[in-house]
Amino acid sequence: MTGSGQTSATGSPVKSKNPDYKYPLSAQTAKLTYQDILPLNEEGYPVTKEFLQRVVDVLMDWVKDTHDRSRPVLEFHHPDEMWRLIDLEIPDQPVTLQKLIDDCALTLKYQVKTGHPRFMNQLSCGLDLVSMAGEWLTATANTNMFTYEIAPVFILMETVVMKKMRELIGWDGGDSILAPGGSISNLYAFLAARHKMFPQYKEKGLTSIKGQLVMYTSDQCHYSIKSCAAVCGLGTDNCIMVPSDERGRMIPQELERLVREAKLRGDIPFFVNATAGTTVLGAFDPIDQIADICEKYGIWLHIDAAWGGGLLLSKKHRHPKFTGVERAQSVTWNPHKLMGALLQCSTIHFKEDGLLISCNQMSAEYLFMTDKLYDIRYDTGDKVIQCGRHNDIFKLWLQWRAKGTEGFEKLIDRLMELAEYMVNQIKAQSDKYYLILEPELVNVSFWYIPPRLRGIPHSPSKEQDLGKICPIIKGRMMQAGTLMVGYQPDDRRPNFFRNIISSAAVTEGDIDFLLAEIDRLGNDL
Numbered sequence: 001m002t003g004s005g006q007t008s009a010t011g012s013p014v015k016s017k018n019p020d021y022k023y024p025l026s027a028q029t030a031k032l033t034y035q036d037i038l039p040l041n042e043e044g045y046p047v048t049k050e051f052l053q054r055v056v057d058v059l060m061d062w063v064k065d066t067h068d069r070s071r072p073v074l075e076f077h078h079p080d081e082m083w084r085l086i087d088l089e090i091p092d093q094p095v096t097l098q099k100l101i102d103d104c105a106l107t108l109k110y111q112v113k114t115g116h117p118r119f120m121n122q123l124s125c126g127l128d129l130v131s132m133a134g135e136w137l138t139a140t141a142n143t144n145m146f147t148y149e150i151a152p153v154f155i156l157m158e159t160v161v162m163k164k165m166r167e168l169i170g171w172d173g174g175d176s177i178l179a180p181g182g183s184i185s186n187l188y189a190f191l192a193a194r195h196k197m198f199p200q201y202k203e204k205g206l207t208s209i210k211g212q213l214v215m216y217t218s219d220q221c222h223y224s225i226k227s228c229a230a231v232c233g234l235g236t237d238n239c240i241m242v243p244s245d246e247r248g249r250m251i252p253q254e255l256e257r258l259v260r261e262a263k264l265r266g267d268i269p270f271f272v273n274a275t276a277g278t279t280v281l282g283a284f285d286p287i288d289q290i291a292d293i294c295e296k297y298g299i300w301l302h303i304d305a306a307w308g309g310g311l312l313l314s315k316k317h318r319h320p321k322f323t324g325v326e327r328a329q330s331v332t333w334n335p336h337k338l339m340g341a342l343l344q345c346s347t348i349h350f351k352e353d354g355l356l357i358s359c360n361q362m363s364a365e366y367l368f369m370t371d372k373l374y375d376i377r378y379d380t381g382d383k384v385i386q387c388g389r390h391n392d393i394f395k396l397w398l399q400w401r402a403k404g405t406e407g408f409e410k411l412i413d414r415l416m417e418l419a420e421y422m423v424n425q426i427k428a429q430s431d432k433y434y435l436i437l438e439p440e441l442v443n444v445s446f447w448y449i450p451p452r453l454r455g456i457p458h459s460p461s462k463e464q465d466l467g468k469i470c471p472i473i474k475g476r477m478m479q480a481g482t483l484m485v486g487y488q489p490d491d492r493r494p495n496f497f498r499n500i501i502s503s504a505a506v507t508e509g510d511i512d513f514l515l516a517e518i519d520r521l522g523n524d525l
Ligand code: ABU
Pocket: 121, 122, 123, 124, 182, 279
């Protein structure tokens, strides 16, 4: 069914020139429309089945291509070209079922294959097929997670999985919820912390806080922490960026100095975010030392482990990075990152039970009636500030059943092993590659050194030259479609590559390919 997967002499996948994904429906079904399938046509099950099975054919070919290293990671087109390649207009009249199938195929043809073994561009890479099966079921069940009434099994699954995750954090009890992304999870932590310190804020608002709240996070944190300060009325100036060391870890002595300074000003330090796995360098703030400071000054400790949380599953890698995590009041942990659950799957956990509901409950009478026939504590929707909540639990529950906790531990250990392999390969090719630091996680940061810059001692001016090369190589890799690796500058250095190994599909061979391919793409620069 798929188009030809040819490979050029250089090993680069050849781009197809025609929309070569054809998924013909039978002649009589092809010309039908949505009015001929369920529910508008009550006799329409056979046509409905044929239509949906063809959609599954499209999806299965995508799954196959995603795992085929001779197929490209992407077929890149600039937006003005993409506008011409796909008809995206909304018609006045229904299009045929065949046209809908073709639309599905064409959409995937131009979509980046984020599950391809050579896609190492984001923190979320890979395509866990059991989790994907879960997402298919979730889409088919199409329910909302606000009440037990309409999602009984999914709500119980959420209870079980969240309890398991809290146990892995090291808590007995507590409360958790799935949220739409790590940023919103961090926001929930902020809201609960403020509610704990100023319970009257919910009813009385700003006037209930007699002073300026300040929060702390490292200068390497995820930007969502600063965003909390903007959204929640502190202002970003009151989100204090604590300096980090050369490895990107918060310096606890600096945190304490800044807390003391704020107290002397009469401000109210109330929230510290420690990052467990920073986005760019994968650094871990020293949780235990930060917890000492938080306890000393009565400050809420939140751990943003959206990225690094998966290491909690590994006996080998959990310590010392997560030592002291159980001392935190809240933890963000995104299974859609290191654990490979399908997007999106984000969790926020609290040591204290009852805070979430107390902080966020609005008791909407049309959803959260108190005289229902079942135990209304399972109507978890009233714990959150959103109303509708997507079902993000089933894909994680199914994936965890498939792997068992041991399977997850193996996955995490394997990803760390591959990162170590990449570090060793970079060191072994030190003429061509410069390792920026020894990673704590699966973020491998490096520069490519083209022949003209080899043998020249490393210096700030050489870094500037190396930084200029990164976007050119990235552009070439996207045009070639062979690989995707991210680059960015940080506050200490110009552009550098950040490779992420968070996909179970990656092998040592893919790391070798990556290094050889960057050399092929960049050696004339
Ligand atoms: N939430 C941060 C994700 C950024 C990245 O994938 O690189």
